[in-house]
Amino acid sequence: MDLLPEISRPFRADDKSFLRIDGKGIWMPLDVHSLAIPDVKLIRTPRFSDARGYFCETFQRADFAARGLDNDFVQDNQSRSDRSGTVRGLHFQRPPFAQTKLVRVLRGRIFDVAVDLRRSSPSFGRHVAVELSSEGDEQLLVPAGFAHGFCTLEPDTVVFYKVDQVYSVENSLMRVLVTGGAGFIGSAVCRRLVLGHGTAVVNIDKLTYAANLRSLDSLAGEPAYAFEHLDICNRAGLDRVFAKYEPDALIHLAAESHVDRSITGPSTFIDTNIVGTYNLLEAARKYYDHLTPERRSRFRFVHVSTDISRMLGSRHMTCQSSSRIVRTITVRTNFQRNSFH
Ligand SMILES: NC(=O)c1ccc[n+]([C@@H]2O[C@H](COP(=O)([O-])OP(=O)(O)OC[C@H]3O[C@@H](n4cnc5c(N)ncnc54)[C@H](O)[C@@H]3O)[C@@H](O)[C@H]2O)c1
Numbered sequence: 001m002d003l004l005p006e007i008s009r010p011f012r013a014d015d016k017s018f019l020r021i022d023g024k025g026i027w028m029p030l031d032v033h034s035l036a037i038p039d040v041k042l043i044r045t046p047r048f049s050d051a052r053g054y055f056c057e058t059f060q061r062a063d064f065a066a067r068g069l070d071n072d073f074v075q076d077n078q079s080r081s082d083r084s085g086t087v088r089g090l091h092f093q094r095p096p097f098a099q100t101k102l103v104r105v106l107r108g109r110i111f112d113v114a115v116d117l118r119r120s121s122p123s124f125g126r127h128v129a130v131e132l133s134s135e136g137d138e139q140l141l142v143p144a145g146f147a148h149g150f151c152t153l154e155p156d157t158v159v160f161y162k163v164d165q166v167y168s169v170e171n172s173l174m175r176v177l178v179t180g181g182a183g184f185i186g187s188a189v190c191r192r193l194v195l196g197h198g199t200a201v202v203n204i205d206k207l208t209y210a211a212n213l214r215s216l217d218s219l220a221g222e223p224a225y226a227f228e229h230l231d232i233c234n235r236a237g238l239d240r241v242f243a244k245y246e247p248d249a250l251i252h253l254a255a256e257s258h259v260d261r262s263i264t265g266p267s268t269f270i271d272t273n274i275v276g277t278y279n280l281l282e283a284a285r286k287y288y289d290h291l292t293p294e295r296r297s298r299f300r301f302v303h304v305s306t307d308i309s310r311m312l313g314s315r316h317m318t319c320q321s322s323s324r325i326v327r328t329i330t331v332r333t334n335f336q337r338n339s340f341h
Helices: 061-066 184-197 213-219 235-245 259-263 267-289 293-298 307-312 319-332
Strands: 018-021 024-027 031-034 041-044 047-050 053-056 075-081 087-091 101-107 109-116 127-133 138-142 146-152 157-163 175-179 200-205 225-229 249-252 300-303
Touching: 087 109, 101 109, 101 127, 101 146, 109 138, 109 157, 127 138, 175 184, 175 235, 184 200, 184 213, 200 235, 213 225, 225 235, 235 267, 249 267, 259 267, 267 300
Parallel strands: 175 200, 175 249, 200 225, 249 300
Antiparallel strands: 018 024, 031 041, 041 138, 047 053, 075 157, 087 146, 101 138, 101 157, 109 127, 109 146
């Protein structure tokens, strides 16, 4: 049974666009197209159609290697997303577990994104995006050093990708929500996490009188940093942020911390420090309940506060007491009590 078409081009032994089968030359033009960031490649493998459907070699190591794509793929992954608009990623692994990915869609359609996180690269922080579908014959090659993710554009979408490194939780880019990240302590935490640890941070801040956005200037243009202008008393807004970023941990620092102001206007202290914290815990619990067991076991909610203890009375004034209060809240919401690391 001959699945391949007649050769319409003369065979030359040195021509890498020929696939050699049984000593014969079959024209298999593997089309490798560099995108706006040249290391990201869009690859087309030809389909040979007949009355039954089509045949396609989606990956042939020697043929890829002949085009300089000499990756040693060691694992295949597949995901199915029920709903259109499902976001997966961005996923990233640090060396020595940095991954090259070869992505294609088996069913449905995706908006696929690769973000350059190589600090020495002229395109650091930039991204490329393409639409991939099961109807097309295209695959996206995402090199090591790039974060990768996609959004499904159709329900019941199946995505398949090869990787040249195994999955490593420890070396994945962790995503942390930081509340009050424009404050005195929060801004230092954001800077340390993003610039010092390569952790992705989403800063949620209402930008009250206490905020100082200039303290975050060094994070401008950092692809691993995002800002959400949001009041933690806004429960719907918190649910949206959890769903959008799917964090691995939360560090809660947002607070009304200028206690002298409470003499003339105590209500904002109750709103932010009590109601806001409660909202955050409820939003986190809702999110936590839908995590996989593996992600649940890693999830951390860390609350740093002296303000709650102040509001609960002088006997809770010490740091030790305040951390006990946080643990009490944490235990009630059934989260892990382990410290964040
Ligand atoms: N600064 C210290 O020396 C110190 C020491 C120990 C503990 N703490 C605790 O650490 C936490 C942070 O302290 P800080 O000094 O960075 O505070 P800060 O006042 O400098 O910053 C608080 C941040 O929270 C934001 N914020 C306030 N209300 C908000 C709301 N409703 N929604 C979203 N964002 C809101 C503000 O805009 C601001 O950016 C506080 O709980 C404080 O008690 C601070």
